[in-house]
Amino acid sequence: MAAAAAEVAPAGAGSESPAPPVCVLVLGMAGSGKTTLVQRLTAHLHSQNSPPYVINLDPAVHELPFPANIDIRDTVKYKEVMKQYGLGPNGGIVTSLNLFATRFDQVMKFIEKRQNTSQYVLIDTPGQIEVFTWSASGTIITEALASTFPSVVVYVMDTSRSTSPITFMSNMLYACSILYKTKLPFILAMNKTDIIDHSFAVEWMQDFEIFQDALNQETTYVSNLTRSMSLVLDEFYSSLKVVGVSAVLGTGLDEFFVKVSEAVDEYEREYRPEYERLRKSLAKAQSKQQKEQLERLQKDMGSVAMESNLLADSSDTSALGPSDLIMTRGTLDEEDEERESDTDDIDHQVTEESHEEPAFRNFMQETRMKYQNRSSH
Numbered sequence: 390m391a392a393a394a395a396e397v398a399p400a401g402a403g404s405e406s407p408a409p410p411v412c413v414l415v416l417g418m419a420g421s422g423k424t425t426l427v428q429r430l431t432a433h434l435h436s437q438n439s440p441p442y443v444i445n446l447d448p449a450v451h452e453l454p455f456p457a458n459i460d461i462r463d464t465v466k467y468k469e470v471m472k473q474y475g476l477g478p479n480g481g482i483v484t485s486l487n488l489f490a491t492r493f494d495q496v497m498k499f500i501e502k503r504q505n506t507s508q509y510v511l512i513d514t515p516g517q518i519e520v521f522t523w524s525a526s527g528t529i530i531t532e533a534l535a536s537t538f539p540s541v542v543v544y545v546m547d548t549s550r551s552t553s554p555i556t557f558m559s560n561m562l563y564a565c566s567i568l569y570k571t572k573l574p575f576i577l578a579m580n581k582t583d584i585i586d587h588s589f590a591v592e593w594m595q596d597f598e599i600f601q602d603a604l605n606q607e608t609t610y611v612s613n614l615t616r617s618m619s620l621v622l623d624e625f626y627s628s629l630k631v632v633g634v635s636a637v638l639g640t641g642l643d644e645f646f647v648k649v650s651e652a653v654d655e656y657e658r659e660y661r662p663e664y665e666r667l668r669k670s671l672a673k674a675q676s677k678q679q680k681e682q683l684e685r686l687q688k689d690m691g692s693v694a695m696e697s698n699l700l701a702d703s704s705d706t707s708a709l710g711p712s713d714l715i716m717t718r719g720t721l722d723e724e725d726e727e728r729e730s731d732t733d734d735i736d737h738q739v740t741e742e743s744h745e746e747p748a749f750r751n752f753m754q755e756t757r758m759k760y761q762n763r764s765s766h
């Protein structure tokens with residue numbers, strides 16, 4: 390695929406005028422290799438002299454293997470959110486993402502500023518896929534991106550864990566549900582091809598008979614269900630862009646970018662008109678919708694938010710309100726930093742882009758105040 394290397398530029402990017410950046414939303418089950426893939430793509434794009442703008446939306450990741458331009462961990466302290474709200478890890482992640490989503494409009498401004506310098510915006514999402522795909526905040530973020538920039542979803546699949554026809558089918562059903570949920574061009578990245586070649590999976594998708602043969606080795610009732618489901622999935626398969634990659638080795642990336650470029654064409658052709666309508670209606674109903682979103686988020690946070698609110702009007706500053714947890718990283722005094730140093734979200738690499746962080750901190754501070762004002766009336 391030597392010719393494909395030239396395809397790194399997104400569709401429409403000619404020499405005349407810079408095209409808007411393409412947002413690549415990386416989704417997939419926990420452990421499928423999303424973060425590793427984002428790392429690999431970042432390195433690849435740097436080597437092509439096309440540095441991407443990278444956003445990490447996983448508040449619970451221990452160490453990011455890539456320098457993120459925007460890192461949710463700088464703005465929301467996930468462990469503090471858990472403590473403060475009395476939540477488990479998953480609740481903590483959902484709530485952190487909710488807090489972050491309330492001001493995603495500011496993130497959009499940062500991306501807009503990068504129009505001329507980055508061709509790609511890579512977005513890594515929380516390990517547990519449902520946190521993003523089935524939450525209010527995931528929808529807010531996806532719609533914000535897709536109504537402004539050409540956007541595509543990359544669904545990362547762990548090929549080595551999909552070798553049983555039933556597991557494969559479950560994974561495809563999930564992928565299918567995400568396709569319909571996100572309403573965006575969709576690329577299936579069969580990852581970890583260094584462990585097992587993805588050709589078996591491609592065959593299963595292309596040839597119903599071969600998949601049936603594989604299924605015939607299974608005798609459980611589940612296999613009967615799978616048999617019927619595979620008929621349903623046939624149409625899904627036919628329009629799917631599939632590429633085998635190894636995030637660890639960096640193989641398949643040229644073909645990957647060819648698929649991205651096809652997906653961008655598809656976005657322009659089939660999705661943009663829809664999103665443009667959405668943007669117009671969003672603009673019209675913006676204040677109404679913002680209010681509703683905040684109400685929804687408040688409901689999500691339930692009694693905790695109210696409880697914290699009660700605490701918030703005491704003069705005791707040690708009682709943090711819910712949104713005090715946002716963006717404390719930039720404002721902690723040294724003592725706090727030390728106290729926090731046993732949490733896993735401190736080890737953040739300073740990037741070339743870190744000059745943006747102070748501004749970002751400020752906006753999250755604003756969020757805190759806005760949120761408190763809303764919830765206190």
Ligand SMILES: Nc1nc2c(ncn2[C@@H]2O[C@H](COP(=O)(O)OP(=O)(O)O)[C@@H](O)[C@H]2O)c(=O)[nH]1
Nearest residue numbers: 419420421422423424425516580581635636637
């Ligand atoms: N062999 C192999 N392992 C991989 C590949 N991509 C990711 N992994 C491993 O899979 C595990 C989960 O990867 P990670 O990127 O954290 O997954 P995430 O939860 O989807 O972000 C890690 O141990 C990675 O080293 C790959 O292409 N090949």
Ligand SMILES: [Mg+2]
Nearest residue numbers: 423424447516
């Ligand atoms: Mg990850």
